Amino acid sequence: MRSHFRSLSACALVAVLTVAGAGCGQDAETAQGGVTTITVMGMPAATNAKGRKLFQDQVAAFEKANPGIKVVGSDMPWDVKTFAPMLAGGSAPTVLRVPLTEPAGLIERRQVADITKEATALAEYRSLNPDIMSYVTRNGVTYGLPEKAYALGLAYNRALFAKAGLDPDKPPATWDDVRAYAKQIKDKTGAVGFGEITTNNSGGWHLTAYTYSEGGSMIEQAGGRWTAAFNGDAARRVLDRWRAMRWEDDSMGGNVLGKQEDMIAQFAAGKIGMWVTSPSDIYPTYVTNGGKPEDFGAGPMPQGAGSATLVGGTIHMVNAKATPEQRAAAVKWIQYRYLRPNFDTEAAVATAKAAAADGTPVGVPVLPIFDQATADKIYKAIAPHANVPQDHFAAYVASLGSLTFTPEPQVASQEIYAALDPVAQAVLTRRDADPAALLADAETRVNAILGKQQ
Amino acid sequence: MTPVVATAPSPAGAAPEAAPGRRAGARPGRSDRGRRALAGLVFLLPALACFGYFAWWPIGRSVVLALQQTNLVDPARWVGLRNFEVLFADPLLPTAVLNTLWYTVLSLLIGLPAPLVLAVLISELRRFGAPARVLVYLPVIVPPVVSVLLWKIFYDPDSGLINAVLGLVGLGPYPWLQSPAWAMPSLVVEATWAGAGGAVLIYLAALVAVPRELYEAAETDGASIARRVWHVMLPQLRGVILVLLLLQIIGCLQVFTEPYVMTDGGPENATVTVLLMIYRYAFLFGDYGTATALSVLLAVALAVVSALYLRLTRGWSSR
Known part of the structure; x- marks a missing residue:
């Protein structure tokens, strides 16, 4: 029985590889009727009801502010095994949420898009932590934006x-x-x-x-x-x-x-x-x-x-198959959902409130993705909602x-x-x-x- | 014997009589055969389409992909045999091939006799035969990854069940998965535990088919239990044993779950197998061409083994 299983697994592997190759050239997300649709990773799982609701509320607010963009959330976590066939089949998300160990390989294989033009146009781009940005830039080209970072x-x-x-x-x-x-x-x-x-x-x-x-x-x-x-x-x-x-x-x-x-x-x-x-x-x-x-x-x-x-962290990158419109929409979304809570106190407090209400840790000391002054301002704003014993991180924070x-x-x-x-x-x-x-x-x-x- | 009914031959070139008047067993006409063949083809078509799309087309594409380099975004580039050159330059390939063969040999040494012995013991049980069959088959129901993770806990050198039990009789602790020498046999033991149930049921079914008179005759001639097993039972089961043996060889050459989940090929590459290398090339390093090249080589090796299997089973079954 097990040998059958293994045979099937091997066939499935070969099939996935090859069917994946056969599917090259398709693109699931297209602009229709002037609306650009992007699929984004990072939607909290259904079990995290409050986090998911906050995500959906943010999608609604984002779409209202950007009438030409439609955001489709995906709660699928990053999985290198499924990414390759999805990319080949044209069903990989537009915005990829990956751990910091992945960008180097994705950039080398040219599986992610150059977002230099869209990212550098953001007002806060120059305030981003250069240590972290070094992971997502190659030869002056920007391939991603950070959500959070931490050091070993x-x-x-x-x-x-x-x-x-x-x-x-x-x-x-x-x-x-x-x-x-x-x-x-x-x-x-x-x-x-x-x-x-x-x-x-x-x-x-x-x-x-x-x-x-x-x-x-x-x-x-x-x-x-x-x-x-x-x-x-x-x-x-x-x-x-x-x-x-x-x-x-x-x-x-x-x-x-x-x-x-x-x-x-x-x-x-x-x-x-x-x-x-x-x-x-x-x-x-x-x-x-x-x-x-x-x-x-x-x-x-x-x-x-x-x-x-x-350094470790979570990075957002854009699928290499994205159209110019999708790239622009994707960077807008990354800014709205992930950069904003790290420099906009109002957004930071809303995110912290939802996380605390859901019982997830708030106030875990991280490596700031922006400059220290911005980080201090955000920490102060979310302090009332913090539920982590921050003094237990003191020696670690001092070393950063x-x-x-x-x-x-x-x-x-x-x-x-x-x-x-x-x-x-x-x-x-x-x-x-x-x-x-x-x-x-x-x-x-x-x-x-x-x-x-x- | 059924008497043959003589009938007058049809005039040369004349069409056979219509079906209602035709006798049973008469040869069907050409158009009839054509209709039947067409109907057969129609019935076969869905299966052919499924096999074609999900099996033959991917196999064909694999051969093509093995000669290309692709990032799954840009158009694939033809690179000739470069993927095979990369593969043969990888110092891990001989290790992986030898490890896979070692796993296969160990599986045959441990995994082939174990189900047979269990089947014989269960078939000899006067009572509790049914519960014994259920118990032996239970591990097969457990999802492979779950059983592998379960055994990973059993094998823990510090707090695992196996060392704890052996410790009661003053043995160990042994490093099991932490030792390059012990890791592979440990995987084989888990795989045998997890997969033996199916083979036991097949052997039990085959044992039922062995005529009782043969055992009784041997017993009358004063044959011991060992002689009855060796001279009566095993020859009667040889067809089943051969089929299971060769299926096991094919399965073992494709071993993946155990080393992937339990050891990730370690320690010191002692459990890296060919399929684990394919996985790493494709999904860890993003080198889909080389991964497919190795898949093609493995497929060729399995085809050779399968041809051998067909040849041997034909020879044995005709005896």
């Missing part, structure tokens, strides 16, 4: 800290501290001191972030060609520390073969002392998974020889002003991460793994990937 930091369990005799208000700031804290948590509480994720490209993603925090880099450009640059002391220190924590301190637990979703569940269950993630981003999921708000702590991205962190935001590898980031996953897995699952040999092997593989791209 340390999520930790305050209750486990207290139980282990550590001060919950003083999370570790260096990797040496992290190692010592992790061992203390493990020894005193029996819980995993420091959790790590290594599958679905997360191992390569974390190895990249940790290497940056050690002052290293992943790829470099010389003479117009990209090559791997991670086979050095910085990445080596990361691997050596992982090995020591896993096999000498035994502070990382035996289960190191998981992805971010697995770790959130474990963290919410109180089984993990610390781990590196985007604390602001995972907080809502942590609460949904049953995690106690009072136990949640957010600290800075631990540092070694460097002073850097990676001092750390450098380093971008992900600009070329083939996902392929590089996929090639680095086995490196992280080897060190954490094999006591006799040789970090130097692993890095040398990964360097060869990544150079082959980069060579293919150029």
Whole structure:
């Protein structure tokens, strides 16, 4: 029976790929009778009734203010598996809502539209955070606009800290501290001191972030060609520390073969002392998974020889098949729904009220997508509706002003991460793994990937 | 035997008699055969259209796409055999092929005898045969992803059920999925648990068809249980065993769900399979051409296996 299932799955895969290819050239959204229709991702699911109603009210208000535009909401979340066939079949949404890991690949494959003309015409465009905009611009061309952003930091369990005799208000700031804290948590509480994720490209993603925090880099450009640059002391220190924590301190637990979703569940269950993630981003999921708000702590991205962190976020991009009218309408909508609540206090308060009434977190500290003055004004306006223990984020927020935001590898980031996953897995699952040999092997593989791209 | 009724032959070239007067078993005329063929074709047409659109056309398009590079937006570019060159330059391909073959071998070693043994044991049960059949078949009802996730929890090295049970008798803890050596056998055990029920039912049905007299004759001649199984039961089941064996080989070569959900190909690429590579090329890296090139190669390999299957089953079934 299962073999039948697999046969069907394989056929479906091939069928999807090919039928997708056959469907090229269709375009579902067209301008009819002077009305431009756009399909937009980001409509809250039906289970989030209040959030959905706010979305629909905003659609009605937007359409009233822009009589030539019709907005069709989609509550379908971003899924790379369905996006490709939908794009080929002409049914992909006009406005794509994607995590910050996606723009590089979408831009490389030319699957998203150039919105430079429409975006730069916005009054607030110049106030957007350049660190975040660097992810959606390439060679002076703008391909997207941000909804929210956050930096990698340390999520930790305050209750486990207290139980282990550590001060919950003083999370570790260096990797040496992290190692010592992790061992203390493990020894005193029996819980995993420091959790790590290594599958679905997360191992390569974390190895990249940790290497940056050690002052290293992943790829470099010389003479117009990209090559791997991670086979050095910085990445080596990361691997050596992982090995020591896993096999000498035994502070990382035996289960190191998981992805971010697995770790959130474990963290919410109180089984993990610390781990590196985007604390602001995972907080809502942590609460949904049953995690106690009072136990949640957010600290800075631990540092070694460097002073850097990676940025994450949610971005809106426009389908490459959109017409000029749809592109203009899409940018108008992104401004109305996502930029406005970050610079217009009235819109910010309305959004915060609806979220608070629905029981979803309000006031989670994020990386401002505009300048600091605008961010402070918005925080002040929504403060009465905030329901998040913001003082538990204090150390994390303080670090945002001092750390450098380093971008992900600009070329083939996902392929590089996929090639680095086995490196992280080897060190954490094999006591006799040789970090130097692993890095040398990964360097060869990544150079082959980069060579293919150029 | 039915007596043959002699009738006068029709004049040469004359049309046969009309249907009411025609005897049973007479050969139909050409126009009659044509009408029947046309009717058959009409009945067949919906199925042909479905197969054509959903199977043959995509297969044909796959071959075309394997020779192209596309971003699914701009018109596809012909790149000749470049996608195959990229594929063969990928150091992960030999690993994935060997892993897939290793999974297949392990599945045959574990997954082939297990249902047979279970079927024999259940068929020998005097009581509780029906509940036993239900219990064995239950895992098949569980959606594949759910059973894989369930076993992922069982395999947890720190708090998993398996290590907890083994710990009671002083064994372990074992790393299971966290070890490059243990990961693949762990996937096979899960797949066997999840898929054995269907095979057990087929074996049970086949066992019922084995004539009782053969067992009784062997028993009268003093054959032990092992000899009765080896000399009576297995030869009688050989057709079914061969069919299931080859279907299992084809299924195993397309393994995807277990490594995708349970290990994502890890640790250290120990469970990366061919289908997982296709998935990564297409949906992670957006390289649809290379993904399709690998799909085509896999399809060719499966066609070879299928041809072998047809040949072998024809030989065995004619005995």
